[in-house]
């Protein structure tokens with residue numbers, strides 16, 4: 001098979017298209033003939049060697065895939081050869097064949113494309129766990145989503161709308177604002193403005209009133225996160241998802257005390273590892289919403305396998321709007 005391999009951590013140029021041996025499924029594992037993979041921001045951190053968990057070199061990165069079950073190991077009961085599945089792994093998806101634990105394979109709806117299944121992958125359950133499990137979203141609440149046109153951002157806008165929230169989407173360009181609106185955002189806050197601290201608060205208060213927002217989902221960090229602290233409502237919840245901007249913010253504890261604010265971290269993959277049955281249940285709900293037309297991943301671009309460098313460069317350069325997908329065969 002062909003696989004994208006990292007032999008030495010570094011820039012995306014270090015990711016090489018090579019021939020590799022087909023993996024063999026062990027007990028409880030599923031071998032998938034991979035049709036589509038989607039790129040996640042953390043893939044670049046893994047390639048660069050700066051992610052919190054790193055596989056031993058050499059390895060194939062990639063966390064999201066969709067394809068057809070080619071073989072199953074002993075004891076697999078959840079799927080069989082020929083089934084179309086979406087699947088998630090800590091790494092290894094950037095290959096034409098990939099072995100995944102059976103609990104991380106999710107049978108796809110009949111009419112779903114491999115591209116959509118891969119694109120929904122990590123981001124939609126991350127958004128669901130952020131809002132429902134960590135944020136304890138209540139019907140009718142106001143949700144502010146930073147980086148609302150990115151992978152996690154688009155998914156969070158759609159899921160918040162599917163849950164009935166009023167959505168405020170923070171983005172840094174007119175094009176991203178259009179996408180956020182198309183995905184259902186009720187209000188837009190622009191972050192490409194002078195004096196972000198005050199301008200952010202003014203825009204949010206103008207949109208939803210001075211009470212502010214009940215939940216902030218933040219995959220961005222940095223200055224946008226800091227600005228958001230000023231618009232959180234009494235008893236609001238801030239869900240920390242990531243730091244795409246590069247700076248990990250710091251918060252004064254007194255700020256949380258004064259308005260009864262809860263700040264909650266989310267590491268979605270640890271739910272997948274520790275309570276996979278809960279993730280299976282969320283995945284079934286997401287597929288049902290997809291079939292009902294309530295959510296649909298936004299695929300910005302699809303690339304053939306040999307053009308993978310172009311695909312990764314879009315995400316590296318912060319130009320990803322929704323998801324970028326690579327077709328593996």
Ligand SMILES: NC(=O)c1ccc[n+]([C@@H]2O[C@H](COP(=O)([O-])OP(=O)(O)OC[C@H]3O[C@@H](n4cnc5c(N)ncnc54)[C@H](OP(=O)(O)O)[C@@H]3O)[C@@H](O)[C@H]2O)c1
Pocket residue numbers: 040041042122123126146147148149150151152153170171172173176191219220224240241242243244245246266267268269315317318320321322
């Ligand atoms: N905790 C978890 O379980 C979990 C799961 C998945 C992803 N994540 C993390 O969530 C973050 C976002 O992931 P993603 O897949 O949504 O990424 P993405 O598609 O690249 O979107 C990131 C967004 O962040 C904003 N941003 C601000 N400064 C940026 C910069 N210097 N470079 C890139 N983006 C920048 C951009 O929106 P604006 O410019 O419009 O603000 C962009 O749309 C990453 O840090 C990722 O590691 C965490």
